[in-house]
Amino acid sequence: MSQAFQHLIDIESLSDDQLQSLVEQASLIKARPELHDGALRGRILVNLFFEASTRTRFSFEIAARRLGMHVVNFSAASSSVSKGETLLDSFRTVQAMGPDVIVFRHPDVGSAGRLAIEAGDGTHVINAGDGSRAHPSQAVLDMVTLAEHFDDLSRISVLIAGDLRNSRVTHSDVAAMRKLGVGEIRLASPPQLRPDEEMARGARVFDDFEEALADVDVVMTLRVQKERLRDSDIPEPLSYHRNWGLNPDRLALARPGCLVMHPGPMNRGVEISSEVADGPQSVILEQVTNGVYARMAILLAMLGK
Amino acid sequence: MSQAFQHLIDIESLSDDQLQSLVEQASLIKARPELHDGALRGRILVNLFFEASTRTRFSFEIAARRLGMHVVNFSAASSSVSKGETLLDSFRTVQAMGPDVIVFRHPDVGSAGRLAIEAGDGTHVINAGDGSRAHPSQAVLDMVTLAEHFDDLSRISVLIAGDLRNSRVTHSDVAAMRKLGVGEIRLASPPQLRPDEEMARGARVFDDFEEALADVDVVMTLRVQKERLRDSDIPEPLSYHRNWGLNPDRLALARPGCLVMHPGPMNRGVEISSEVADGPQSVILEQVTNGVYARMAILLAMLGK
């Protein structure tokens, strides 16, 4: 059993042991998922999503249902928000109905943490993305994926490339890789999408994709998040692909067998070519599968006895 | 066990005993909810909502799931309505699939009652709001909240203030308070939002908020329902707050310890100030919590053996 925690707002708030334990627990669940069928029967999870999402909402929903939980979905479109209610009041209202877990996604940086402070003892908050800040359950699934492929993370070099500036996934992945002692963390991006200082701490930062790719064991590419960029900062897709698209020639610069990851959704022909996305080194769909097990591990750590 | 009834369209159709029994049953469920886990296992509830809603749909969904029911949600946005189907045909189609309960919200006054007449023996209809007419499950939860705080409702004075003209909550609350013998019912509103004669029957009607507040035991404020008003009748928010906002000074006019209620969603700084909404006299979140138990009681009364 993973060590208990009340909320999951960011990776930084987990101890090294708690993160390590979640990663191990997810792999154990993956090996024998039937052992956990109905383990949280009757508990209630609310997906409180103020941003469009398919994969994250689905993944939590499937994880929760496999554990026997009830799932209630909220999407901002059909909500009291349009009647002038504040976010905090929406949260308190949902909480007053007695759910065990509120999975929360919102475009505002720090919003999940602010709500967790307001949460009562019986309510657990999971940050499923707060703007460009954090997406900790994604980091757990990415660590599960790394741990499945490498026995000793201290000996590998991992590159994350693309729109780092707006990437909550990168923020959380970098924090998780530091905690698990990944040997080398590299970050590469065009100048207007560069990481901030906090994200870059302890990482090697590159302006050139090909230079960054040299000899890495893992490369993760990222979608350009147009919805978080000023128009003038959005790169033109073809020129982005020319300079930052992961194609077979570029992948050949990495170590042989280098894993290809992507948190999805992918824009084929922009940050990644189809040959690479569908190629033998791609573990993109493994990441999705691991997401369900990572979220089961998180829910069990929060709610299990 | 509450006394059985087929549909819940308005409070007026319940006997005094049925309403009293629902209120008592909801409190019993609240005290020991685990006794009712799965009591309606396998039964099907459909949320058929033609108006935006978070709290009511969520509350019915959580109540039903705690009882073990299946819940299927319909929202008008993605429906056959856009293909020219009539409301009655949509209802009959859903009914033909065999749900036990259809929870129905629609902007047209009287629509829930018209559908209940069409319903077959095996289908129960709950009105979750038909325009400005009725919202009986909200009234049940409000009565649960009153009953928790006052042993003898015949000795209290309750004020409802704000947009009464469009308030299905007020309509149902007034009917419920009459049935339970609440000592005094007061209604206060600006001139253009005055209650109709039916709503005002047996109540003291005020044009001045402060006069109405004198010595009341409970005050409930209401959001201005802009979506149901002509533009010329919508009060300007700041001036509304000046004259009709419940702030600490006004609350001091009521009896000491006067309870503050609001059916939500709140517009802070308009009909209520944050000091009052979040203050020690506020039972607004208790109302939300009681909503789940009130709806469990309603479902058990309809479907339980």
Next chain:
Amino acid sequence: MSQAFQHLIDIESLSDDQLQSLVEQASLIKARPELHDGALRGRILVNLFFEASTRTRFSFEIAARRLGMHVVNFSAASSSVSKGETLLDSFRTVQAMGPDVIVFRHPDVGSAGRLAIEAGDGTHVINAGDGSRAHPSQAVLDMVTLAEHFDDLSRISVLIAGDLRNSRVTHSDVAAMRKLGVGEIRLASPPQLRPDEEMARGARVFDDFEEALADVDVVMTLRVQKERLRDSDIPEPLSYHRNWGLNPDRLALARPGCLVMHPGPMNRGVEISSEVADGPQSVILEQVTNGVYARMAILLAMLGK
């Protein structure tokens, strides 16, 4: 038990025995639905709908829940599609989360079949409508309805009338009626909504509704699917009703007691008059009821042991 099959993309891919078995199984389930409660407990069905739908999504959801399955709903509006993801990547992502069945609706002809080819061994795909092409579960429920009313399908004459050109229901119904040996299949439509050659194979095609109605045992009328027509091909509603509306006078041309069917949603006063839709010969709501049992039979045939 019906004979197992992996996917349900179109009626043509079923053997005669498989279709016959599904129809019989649906009737058996209808007679004693409680025997199958929870038969597929813990299995996961995803409704992956890229077109608006109420009845089909509801029907699959209710069928699946009665069998004890978990149901997760996707609608295109709030999805990664808006972030540039391809349909195939959306499908693969959902599949990677491990559902047992993906029920898929999409406006593109052939899309369900293309996805089924991509599906892994553990995933079953059901086509819930791919543009104007096929809607096989609707055909199964229509055959259940015919089989309930006629002992010997080889002796009946069935007319489908209206917008045949865009009708996936007709496509699948004609294929099913051929397989089950329906005596005579008639198709009637205005010139701009005529069936293609494939659909018309083995059917008698009419340009005149009244001529087509003579002595038929069953008539099914169809909504004009404006969303699939060029503006210039959309008939004006009143003139359509004058020439192609099924009213009592026209129904009198058919055999006495002729059944009236409609796949819904209906446009009353256009392709059908209310007297006929609500009259004693209408089995339109029986079709809806049978839809749930047909889909339970389909799911059991795919997933049952």
